[in-house]
Amino acid sequence: MQPKTAIIIGAGIAGCSSAYALAQRGIKVTLLERHEQIADEASGNPQAMLYPRLSGDDTASQFALAGYVYSLDLIAKLALDQADFHACGMLQLGFNDRELARIEKVAALAGAADYLQLLDQAEASQKAGIALLHPALHFPQAAWLKPKALCQRLLSHENIVLKTSINVSKVLKSKDVFEIYSGDNCIEKSEIVILTNANQAQHLGLNLHLKTQAVRGQLSLVRASAASLRLQSIVCSDGYLSPASDGLHSLGASFSSDPSTAIDALDHQSNLSKLNSYAETLYDSLKHKVQGGRVSFRCSSADYFPLLGELLDHQALSARPPRPNANAATLPWVKGLYSNLAHGSRGFTSAPLCAEILASLICQEDLPISHALASLLNPNRFILRQLGLKKLARSLATSTDRHE
Numbered sequence: 001m002q003p004k005t006a007i008i009i010g011a012g013i014a015g016c017s018s019a020y021a022l023a024q025r026g027i028k029v030t031l032l033e034r035h036e037q038i039a040d041e042a043s044g045n046p047q048a049m050l051y052p053r054l055s056g057d058d059t060a061s062q063f064a065l066a067g068y069v070y071s072l073d074l075i076a077k078l079a080l081d082q083a084d085f086h087a088c089g090m091l092q093l094g095f096n097d098r099e100l101a102r103i104e105k106v107a108a109l110a111g112a113a114d115y116l117q118l119l120d121q122a123e124a125s126q127k128a129g130i131a132l133l134h135p136a137l138h139f140p141q142a143a144w145l146k147p148k149a150l151c152q153r154l155l156s157h158e159n160i161v162l163k164t165s166i167n168v169s170k171v172l173k174s175k176d177v178f179e180i181y182s183g184d185n186c187i188e189k190s191e192i193v194i195l196t197n198a199n200q201a202q203h204l205g206l207n208l209h210l211k212t213q214a215v216r217g218q219l220s221l222v223r224a225s226a227a228s229l230r231l232q233s234i235v236c237s238d239g240y241l242s243p244a245s246d247g248l249h250s251l252g253a254s255f256s257s258d259p260s261t262a263i264d265a266l267d268h269q270s271n272l273s274k275l276n277s278y279a280e281t282l283y284d285s286l287k288h289k290v291q292g293g294r295v296s297f298r299c300s301s302a303d304y305f306p307l308l309g310e311l312l313d314h315q316a317l318s319a320r321p322p323r324p325n326a327n328a329a330t331l332p333w334v335k336g337l338y339s340n341l342a343h344g345s346r347g348f349t350s351a352p353l354c355a356e357i358l359a360s361l362i363c364q365e366d367l368p369i370s371h372a373l374a375s376l377l378n379p380n381r382f383i384l385r386q387l388g389l390k391k392l393a394r395s396l397a398t399s400t401d402r403h404e
């Protein structure tokens with residue numbers, strides 16, 4: 001039976017899109033966020049790029065493409081303001097032998113022409129409006145969007161109550177009900193809890209084996225020049241440059257395990273030198289125009305897929321490991337506890353589709369993706385693999401089998 005209420009912890013794109021997907025099904029959602037504002041951590045950059053990274057016809061590429069198409073459809077349905085969403089297209093450059101081989105392989109896939117095309121260097125430069133040094137894969141529907149605006153739009157639903165400045169300190173399960181604590185006070189109770197608080201999910205006192213990793217990223221905000229205002233589409237190599245919004249380009253982004261939140265001048269240099277490697281003239285016009293930056297932390301899993309679905313009790317599982325052919329119903333589920341986490345570098349492409357999958361799972365509907373794709377996202381895969389139960393990990397998908 002469909003639940004009537006749910007609590008969601010964390011109001012980034014994963015939390016806001018999960019709240020929306022449940023609210024659309026008539027479930028009353030309370031969304032708790034520790035900051036005064038929503039989308040204030042990884043989801044808080046001024047611009048986010050919406051695009052898939054494909055390598056062929058593998059399951060990872062199928063998932064990336066499904067997420068991309070889903071996010072584009074959702075945004076069209078939400079009718080974001082023009083200032084908040086711009087389908088300017090993206091050029092993914094063949095900037096070295098490996099990337100050139102990748103984009104040529106992707107362009108040759110059956111059906112690829114429906115959503116991308118391969119351009120030579122001259123065509124790519126013409127599409128970009130600036131001189132580029134490489135051929136490129138062009139995604140005409142790719143876009144940049146303002147993350148806060150998208151999150152706000154997702155939350156403007158009568159079934160969603162947002163409570164900000166609430167730092168959830170722990171979640172306890174008492175019989176069938178979860179008690180949500182802030183400090184020492186129990187502030188909410190619910191039979192359904194969804195963890196969308198990225199790297200903090202493993203610090204809520206629950207017996208989980210999430211194994212997520214915080215990956216620092218610094219974006220450089222660059223004042224537009226006369227030359228850079230000609231840029232028409234997002235350009236992407238191992239970094240990216242967006243067309244300007246409000247006079248600023250987003251030039252991204254660095255990757256490191258450094259926990260520092262301070263802006264690092266070397267990271268700005270590294271973002272600029274990536275630009276120099278594919279658009280020298282643009283680099284010359286922008287190299288002294290960095291106005292600032294923003295540091296935040298991606299939440300990544302070891303295999304880069306999100307952690308989506310109902311969760312198992314790590315301690316109970318390790319204390320009494322199941323047989324390889326165990327029936328899913330006999331596993332130690334934390335009934336009612338779900339995650340939508342670990343969206344890595346492309347949360348705006350993956351989180352909305354994951355939210356829809358999760359809502360389908362909670363409401364016992366058919367999933368909007370295949371079992372093969374869903375099994376990539378099984379949030380218990382790492383603990384099951386660690387216990388030598390790879391086959392069980394693969395067969396579980398997001399835990400739908402339990403309900404069959």
Ligand SMILES: Cc1cc2nc3c(=O)[nH]c(=O)nc-3n(C[C@H](O)[C@H](O)[C@H](O)COP(=O)(O)OP(=O)(O)OC[C@H]3O[C@@H](n4cnc5c(N)ncnc54)[C@H](O)[C@@H]3O)c2cc1C
Pocket residue numbers: 009010011012013014015032033034035038039040041042043044045047048049050166167168169196197198200201216217218219252253254294295296297298299340341342343344345346347348349351
């Ligand atoms: C520099 C950089 C550039 C990026 N560029 C892109 C891009 O162009 N396109 C793209 O798709 N992706 C991009 N990403 C990745 C994208 O930002 C993330 O995948 C996405 O924002 C993750 O969303 P989330 O909701 O899972 O996490 P978050 O946005 O981090 O949200 C988690 C929320 O949980 C809250 N929270 C945490 N703990 C608690 C608690 N105990 N109680 C209450 N609330 C809590 C936090 O305050 C936060 O609001 C980029 C990331 C970085 C770092």
